[in-house]
Amino acid sequence: MIVKNITSVSGFLLMGFSDNHELQILHALLFLVTYLFGSAGNFIIINITTLDPQLQSPMYYFLKHLSILDLSSLSVTIPQYIESSLAGSGYISYGQCMLQIFFFSAFTWGELAILTVMSYDRYVAVCLPLHYEVIMSPRKCRWVVTIVWLSSGVPGTLYIATIFSIRFCKAKKIHQFFCDVPQLLKLSCSNDYLVIMAVADFLAATGFACFIGIVISYV
Template identity: 40%
Template sequence: MTNSTIMTEFLLVGFANGWKLRFLNSMLFLLMYLATMLGNLLIVTVSTIDKNLHTPMYFFLRNLSILDMCYISVTVPNACVNFLTDNRAISVAGCATQIFLVIYCGYVEVMFLTFMARDRYVAICQPLHYPIIMNPRVCDYMTLISVISGLAYSGFHTANTFRLPFCQSNVIHQFFCDIHSLLILSCSDTFYNEIANLVSAMVFGGGCFLLIAMSYFHIFSTAVKFPTSRERGKAFSTCVPHILVVSVFLISGIYVNLKSSVTIEPIHDMILSTFYTIVPPLLNPIIYSLKNKQVKEALRKLILR
């Protein structure tokens, strides 16, 4: 019989080992976390109080802001504590919970971004039908589909990962629990897990990216026909930032999910992971709302009130 050990905990690896560097990393993560929470909380508050913002576009922005606050809270606070205390241990149950929530939030985030692209397409290309196509009931259904399907998606990948036995080192080369870092620690064949990750990333991530690209292709095709440069500039200014964030989120996420576990340095892996776990929630309030005149006007009224 081969020797086997029941894994009870894992050890997370940070960006640096020295106290000064760990303190610097924790402060940087903490500042990004506080900025993300403040920006998204402002969006949620303003879009809820101001009745002029009770439209499908701001409905999805409010949901996205709520999701982003949850998304970044899954990884960053625990990472900050680990950096400061140098206590890298995380239980198997805690690791499974973190993986489930990261996948769930990432899945719903992509769904929301896809629906937001669809909303902009209808608003610019089919403005007369906008109130009918994007009515409140349809928006509620879109949100419900994202939330429920996300539970099934993340539950499948989490269960598929933790059905494997772990008998290698318990050190995870990541600042949070990550599926692909765990597969390295498994002492069984992970071929089917890697195939499942590959297929889901290609079908879901690639499909959503294709839908978003098609929506903005039609938007740009319609915008260039606008009679005035002001209208064209307004349409482009709405679309380009969204495309940039979607590209960073999807490309970094798909790359990390499709890469071979041994073809990239751990530090590079951790840096890439921040681009789909920390950067999008930080940038979304700035790109989607805080540069919007309606949101800034509503925020000004709220402060004066």
Template identity: 40%
Template sequence: MPNSTPVTEFLLTRFSEVWEYRALHTMLFLLMYLATLMGNFLIVTVTTLDKKFHIPMFFFLRNLSALDMCYISVTVPKACVIFLLDNRVISMAGCAAQIFLVLWFAYIELLLLTIMAWDRYVAICQPLHYSVIMTPWLCVHVTLATLLSGVVFAGFLTGNTFQLTFCQSNVIHQFFCDVPSLLKLSCSDTISNEISIFISVVVIDGGCFAFIIMSYIHIFSTVLKFPTRGERGKAFSTCVPHILVVTIFLGSGVAEYMKPTSNSLTIHDMITSVFYSIVPPFLNPIIYSLRNKQIKEAVRKMISKTVYFGKC
């Protein structure tokens, strides 16, 4: 182990040190952040106030939208600060909190997407039993179980990471604190960390992805039996975007966490991390909700009422 001062704070990395590019990156991140907050806030508001959306499908959509507002808020505001200002410092406690929240929200996001695939399977393949299977009691308890198990998962990986000693460099080659980036800075043996990450990816990510694929195999086999092309098209239009988001989210996350730390370039890691930390929360309201005719109509009515009362 080299003789050096233990690290007590870290420095995050920008995409570029050129001021014009830094301003451009800030603007892009900020626009995506504001669009994500606005879209998800509209969905949460509409599905909460309108009683016709108080059904299991929209219950999970509402939870996903609330989660996405929290998920993107963990990384983007701090990233915008380091892009604009000269201060790139993040404390050890702040870094640990960011890692815990990113892992927790990402875990919940994956399980919610899996539950939503199951919900679609029951709705399409077993429509007569939908109300019996997808009861409010089940929906609430599944959500609570997801939240609590996520705390255990994120707490374990975060604690395991910060048991390491950091004494080589304090520069994190990422725009937010992430486990793979910290493992590169450790002067301790990280083999147990890498094994725990590998097991987590195989069991949790692999299990959820397999479950989603199996659900959609059954869904597509049922949809192809629909008598009219319009019904098939409607079913495919809701299922295919779901698969697209899951693929982007899981593919980028697995690529980042399973890649050998010695064989990765900083800019590639930073771009990859955007696809699992920022893109899914940005796309989810567009794909899952704002394409839905019922939600679009409800949003239109809510905006009209707001404008009317504002004029009064």
């Protein structure tokens, strides 16, 4: 791995899984295969649910957007890791790191939100079948998906806004293969991380509430 004087530059050094370049190449190939299979599966779901007229119900409409979000979240982190592993350098600029945090947080939140919506859709289909067409009308489904996509930008925006207030006084080495908020907190000085911890706690509580809603609806 090409190690720069990482304390004097604006970027970070992603440590990944190994310092051995041969192992880095092996990891890159494994990630590439996983990424291609994951992308292919999501593309198939997106195409089928878009083109097949028999798969135009709300369940498949939500499934299509879940696949889009899943494909997007994979594309935020894995290609960059593959490129840096093959090049033998884990360096990532500050701007790239912030963009990675924003989009990864956004797409991950979007997946949780759409899963919550899908669980409600199944609840209505099973428990309120006579009212299903009214409750889950195409217009309402489009509005719900729009809200999911718009709300997905909230976590990323909160994280980025609070990260800008952090001063990094330690070696900028991130022991992860992508820019991860908990790893960034380890590089902060004194109590700079308290605000971002409050944001993380708020998002964790909201995510847990969505999880409880999913469990209750399926039960």
